[in-house]
Amino acid sequence: MPLKILFISAEVAPFAKVGGLADVAGSLPKALRALGHDVRVVMPAYPKIEAQGRAGQIHFREGGMIVPTGGGGIPAGIFEGVLPGSDVPIYFVAQNHLFDRPNIYGYNDDAHRFAFFSRAAFELANVLGWRPDVLHAHDWHTAPAVLWLATAGQTDDRYRGIPSVFTIHNLAHQGLTSWDVLNYLAVITHSLWNEPYGTVNFMARGIYHATLINTVSPTYGREIMTWEGGAGLHDLLRHRHNDVHGILNGMDYDVWNPQTDKNLARPFDADHLADRIENKRALQQKLGLPQRDEVPLLGMVTRLDGQKGIDITGHVLHLLLNGGAGEAQFVVIGSGAPHYEDMLRHLASYHRNKMRTILAYAPDLAPLVYGGSDMFLMPSLFEPCGLGQMIAMRYGSVPVVRATGGLADTVRDGVTGFVFDDFSAEAFWNAIRGAMYIYNVDQESWRAIQTNGMTTDFSWRNSALGYQQLYERAIAKMEGW
Numbered sequence: 001m002p003l004k005i006l007f008i009s010a011e012v013a014p015f016a017k018v019g020g021l022a023d024v025a026g027s028l029p030k031a032l033r034a035l036g037h038d039v040r041v042v043m044p045a046y047p048k049i050e051a052q053g054r055a056g057q058i059h060f061r062e063g064g065m066i067v068p069t070g071g072g073g074i075p076a077g078i079f080e081g082v083l084p085g086s087d088v089p090i091y092f093v094a095q096n097h098l099f100d101r102p103n104i105y106g107y108n109d110d111a112h113r114f115a116f117f118s119r120a121a122f123e124l125a126n127v128l129g130w131r132p133d134v135l136h137a138h139d140w141h142t143a144p145a146v147l148w149l150a151t152a153g154q155t156d157d158r159y160r161g162i163p164s165v166f167t168i169h170n171l172a173h174q175g176l177t178s179w180d181v182l183n184y185l186a187v188i189t190h191s192l193w194n195e196p197y198g199t200v201n202f203m204a205r206g207i208y209h210a211t212l213i214n215t216v217s218p219t220y221g222r223e224i225m226t227w228e229g230g231a232g233l234h235d236l237l238r239h240r241h242n243d244v245h246g247i248l249n250g251m252d253y254d255v256w257n258p259q260t261d262k263n264l265a266r267p268f269d270a271d272h273l274a275d276r277i278e279n280k281r282a283l284q285q286k287l288g289l290p291q292r293d294e295v296p297l298l299g300m301v302t303r304l305d306g307q308k309g310i311d312i313t314g315h316v317l318h319l320l321l322n323g324g325a326g327e328a329q330f331v332v333i334g335s336g337a338p339h340y341e342d343m344l345r346h347l348a349s350y351h352r353n354k355m356r357t358i359l360a361y362a363p364d365l366a367p368l369v370y371g372g373s374d375m376f377l378m379p380s381l382f383e384p385c386g387l388g389q390m391i392a393m394r395y396g397s398v399p400v401v402r403a404t405g406g407l408a409d410t411v412r413d414g415v416t417g418f419v420f421d422d423f424s425a426e427a428f429w430n431a432i433r434g435a436m437y438i439y440n441v442d443q444e445s446w447r448a449i450q451t452n453g454m455t456t457d458f459s460w461r462n463s464a465l466g467y468q469q470l471y472e473r474a475i476a477k478m479e480g481w
Helices: 020-034 047-054 110-128 138-152 181-185 204-208 219-225 232-241 270-287 314-321 337-348 368-372 390-395 405-410 425-441 442-452 460-478
Strands: 003-006 036-044 059-067 073-083 089-094 134-136 164-168 174-179 198-200 212-215 244-246 297-301 327-333 354-356 375-378 398-402 417-419
Touching: 003 020, 003 110, 003 164, 020 036, 020 460, 036 110, 047 073, 047 089, 047 270, 047 417, 059 110, 059 174, 073 110, 089 297, 110 138, 110 174, 110 181, 134 398, 134 460, 138 164, 138 181, 138 204, 138 460, 164 204, 164 460, 198 204, 204 232, 212 219, 212 460, 219 244, 219 405, 270 297, 270 327, 270 368, 270 442, 297 368, 314 337, 314 425, 327 368, 337 354, 368 390, 375 390, 375 425, 390 398, 390 405, 390 442, 398 405, 398 442
Parallel strands: 003 036, 003 134, 036 089, 134 164, 164 212, 212 244, 297 327, 297 375, 327 354, 375 398, 398 417
Antiparallel strands: 059 073, 073 089, 174 198
16 A cells, blocks of 8 residues: 655755765655655755755745744745656755755754754645655654654644654764753653753654654664663663664665766676776776786775774774785775874875875765775774665675674675674784685685675665555554554
8 A cells, every 4th residue: 555655854865965864865765656655755955955946956836834833933945856866756945044054964053953844844744735644754853853743743633643763874863952942842741861951862752752763774773772882772772672673774776886887987797797897997097006906906985983993994904005914905085083084194195005095075986996996894883784885795896894783784704795793903904814815815706705795685675665564564553553
């Protein structure tokens, strides 16, 4: 039976992106639409989106809307378009005082900005004359929608009885703010024990008030119920353990396709792996590294923060580039914490004939790293799902990853990549040494690992079917089944 799904997110690719949340929000609705569901996506209208509206690339809806808040109604504009490559409608909530800013996040009033957006999503549905069967909210930015729907929303005939699914993409970011945000939402509720006096934790609120909760990989769903992985919310998640599910993210095969990717020097697939070497040569040439086919080229495309395992990477790279496992080259694309940038900059200056560091967001170069590197490194401290390892496998770069979260669910040691357990430089180095050994002495086995990775199905269809079941279960739970 087709469902009507109100899908809200603070970022949606390709319109606005900071991390993997945007990739999910830009891809999953299309997969759900392919299953026959009526999905409506809602996100804020950031400056670039408003510019698209002025250029006529997306449509401005006349009349706008008035969004109710505890302090009175606030006017908001509405832009509308479709997700590229689909007929999935996407609506953009425009409010100059809240969203007309250079960045998506990082402001003192973020909690109120996204509380407004969350409330506006329901008012938008009302303006459209469309009543969803289920709300699907993502991370703390949209948890105010879950909170409002479970409390004040149940007094409104337009929304009473609608269940919610709350997806946790990264538990570490929780949206802590002052208690007065509840007055702004016109919500009366009690405090949670996870909330210090006078504060609201929106991530905790999403977990507490949602009909069902899910994470973006099964292993991450188990990890967040532990003290080590629960970021202070493990007891709350354990309390709701029967309602917590793990659905592995997919990847958009239309976007990430080595047969059609225009950023590659030579397209290829699993049946034409010999063509892949042209991408390695092109990457070496572009970076100014010696063009040597036989020398393994290792790569990383990552945010430079503690989550991504950069703390255990510096010493390992020094060993690698000093020839500890044979000759090697290395390239990293990423930006983030200044001390990590300084470390990588220093290493690159020391190993200037073997290493290149691009301390920037480089979306045009990243596909060539995936398609030209021999190995792809992801030594994450924690990783809710991870997209890099899936892209790497699809592009024939063999991942070396730590067994955490989605990395543990997607990479099979010795079959599609190399996996280590302990979060330590020693364990990471031993995994790289094992991968280097196979690369250098057993090319037949190496080709088999590449082929296994390239032919593994990470498409969104399986994930979409999992979400369909989750929506149906949430509806049944709300109806008392």
